[in-house]
Amino acid sequence: MDFGLQPASNCEGAILAHSLRVAGTKFRKGRVLSAADVDALCQAGIDRVTVARLGPDDVDEDAAATTLAMxxxxxxxxxxKPFGGRVNVMATADGLVQVDAGAMQRCNLVSEAITIATLADGARVRTGDLxxxxxxxxxxxxxxxVETACTSAEGLLSVAPFRPLSVGHVLTTxxxxxxxxLKLxxxxxxxxxxxxxxxxxxxRTVPHETAQLADALTEALRGKPDLVLVSGASAIVDRRDVIPAAIERAGGQVDHFGMPVDPGNxxxxxxxxxxxxxxxPGCARAPARNGLDMVLERFAADLDVDSAAVVAMGAGGLLKKTAARRRQSRAPRIAAVIMAAGRSQRMRGGNxxxxxxxxxPLVARAASAAIASEAAPVIVVTGHQPDKVAAVLDGLDVKLVHNSDFREGLSSSVHAGLAAVPAGHDGAILMLADMPDVDAGLVDQMMAAFDPIEGRAIVVATHNGTRGNPVxxxxxxxxxxxxxxxxxxxxHVVDSNDEAVCEVECGTSAPLVDLDTPEALAKWRGR
Structure with missing residues (x-):
């Protein structure tokens, strides 16, 4: 890859390395400069720009990240979906992260340009967590x-899903x-x-006595549980104490006593x-995370729980200062809000x-695109002829919200749609129902770019530098x-918060095409 300062007049097809303000328009880094862009740079008096050009043996950042992730x-x-050379990997099930640390180190040593970071091996995650x-x-x-990194990273990451455990619980008094x-x-x-x-x-509850506990353990196995938990009235302090002695009396064996996790020893x-x-351990009565949680998680994930596994828990086993329940990053929750309330005045009589x-139907096409994307729920705001609009959406997985103030303009529909976005959601993608070329791929591409922490809190679809919809x-x-x-x-909210705006180049005219007039509709059909 060639990189450096080049005459602007020679930069068509090159990748802009640093953002520039050109005649009131912001050219963001990563933009592939078109002939029109080059003309704009020259007219603005910008003679030289820093750009990158890919060579025949180079793989662009998004393709490389996707290939390695796969x-x-x-x-x-x-x-x-990739964005800016980054691919995030999410959990598809509740479970435990499994990381081959050796494979990760080999992969990260291939090149300083290629990086992969994961949660710790054994981290507990929920569906949708990063x-x-x-x-x-x-x-x-x-x-x-890229090829060497892929070979090195094979089998690096997975999530062992939790299975539903059936548990017997014996308490002693x-x-x-x-x-x-006992309640605790x-x-x-x-x-x-x-x-x-x-x-x-x-x-079942029995006295804290070896013989009676041994009988209770044997009875507990009649229901064929996946495991049996014993809450003792008194903590175990030795392998010869009541609970281990009862296991052996019933014909079982003690595999391991004590663990390098605190609380939970x-x-x-x-x-x-x-x-x-x-x-x-006694700390099992409390809700704070302790060694029992680490053991139960491995049983639920159908992973080995032997002496070696317990001893390995010592790394990260000091839990006293982190006893509050963990809070993992997750994929953003984004609702799709489709504006479908307008009166179609420029259509001269029709809807x-x-x-x-x-x-x-045009509105059903927009709804279907949103449903096929990762956005959820899909909210359709109706206004003019609401019954007819609802009829053509019948059977689609959408939530209808009627805007009785639709004659007051588009903003009233936006208000109605945002009011229906679930409280726990991180944002909403605003879509217009009369844009036939906006598809699920574009919606997902915009969601992949969304990251408020990194300054991408507003994402706008563009084509050749012109902003359009969705947003x-x-x-x-x-x-x-x-x-x-x-x-x-x-x-105007977009314009007044430019520092938070991320433009996503669509590659087609989809963000700019709407069917407002009979002529526009006829032209689109005649393509």
Missing amino acids: GATGAGTQIR VATIKIIPFAVPRAD LSDTTPKL SRTGVGNRIVELGGTVAEE LLLLGTLQSTPVIGL KLLESVDGQ LFARQYFAEILRVTGDTGAR
């Missing part, structure tokens, strides 16, 4: 390096055991198992009739949204949009 990821993961990010540093990398203590034990175990998607199938692992039995486009807004701009009135939509 080679490095396995079961339980999903690759997001588990890894792959970033190509420059605009392109040599094809040979002493003369001074209180109902409150039941709650501590029950909440953990439910969070993992399992059930406590059977529960006094946990015991045993086996009875091929069923795991866990003697619980453009009901016109057939490739055999489908994706982070929730932080909803209040500002709700102050807009009239028929301007939210365009």
Whole structure:
């Protein structure tokens, strides 16, 4: 790849390395300069610009990141669309991240231009959580390096999904055991198992005595649980204590006592009739994360839980200062809001949204594109002829919101749509129902670019440097949009927050084509 300062007149087809302001228009880094761009640079008196040009053996940043992601990821993961040389990898199931640290090191040593970062091996994730990010540093990398990195990264990352556990729970009592203590034990175990998607199938309470506990363990196995948990009235302090002695009396064995995790040191692992039995530490009654959580997660993920696995938990096993429940990054939740309330005044009598486009009403085509994307839910704002619009959307997975103030302009429909966005969502992509070429791929491309933390809180679809629609807004701009009135939509919110705007080049005229008139509709049909 060639990189450096070049005469602007020679830069058609080159990649702009640094953002520039050209005659009031911002040319952002990564823009592939067109002939019109070159003319604009020259007319603005910009004689030289820093650009990059790919060679025949180079792979552009997005393609390289995607190729590496496909080679490095396995079961339980999903690759997001690339943007700016970055591909994020998400979990497709609740489970534990599995990372081959050796493979990751070999991959990251191939070239300083190729990087992959993951969560820690064994990290607990939920569906949609971010588990890894792959970033190509420059605009392109040599094809040979990409191939070597892919070979090195094979089998690097996966997510072991949780299976629903069926658990037996045995509690023991002493003369001074209180109902409150038993309740805490039941709650501590029950909440953990439910969070993992399992059930406590059977529960029994017996005196804290070896023979009676041994009988209770044997009875607990009749229901064929996946494992049995024992909440002792008194903590286990030795391999010869009541709970380990009861396991052995029933014909089982003690596999491991004690773990290098705090809180959770006094946990015991045993086996009875091929069923795991866990003697619980006292901290299992509390909701804070402890060694029991780490063990239960491995059982639920169907991973080995032996002495070697328990000993390995010592790295990261000091939990006292991080006992609050973890909070993982996740894929952004974005709703699609489709404006379909207008009166089609320029259509001179007809309702453009009901016109057939490739055999489908125009509004249904827009809704289908949004449904096929990663945006959810899909909200359609109606106004003019709401019953007719609703009829052509019948059977589609959309939420209809009627705007009784549709005559007041586009902004009133935007307000109605944003009011319907679920409270937990991070933003909304505003779409117009009369744009037939906006498809799911463009919506997903815009969602991949969205990252408020990195300064991309507003994402605008463009073509050849001209901004169009859709536009994706982070929730932080909803209040500002709700102050807009009239028929301007939210365009001025984009213009007044340029520092947060990310332009996504579509590669086609889709962001600029709407069917407002009979002539526009006829022209589109005649293509």
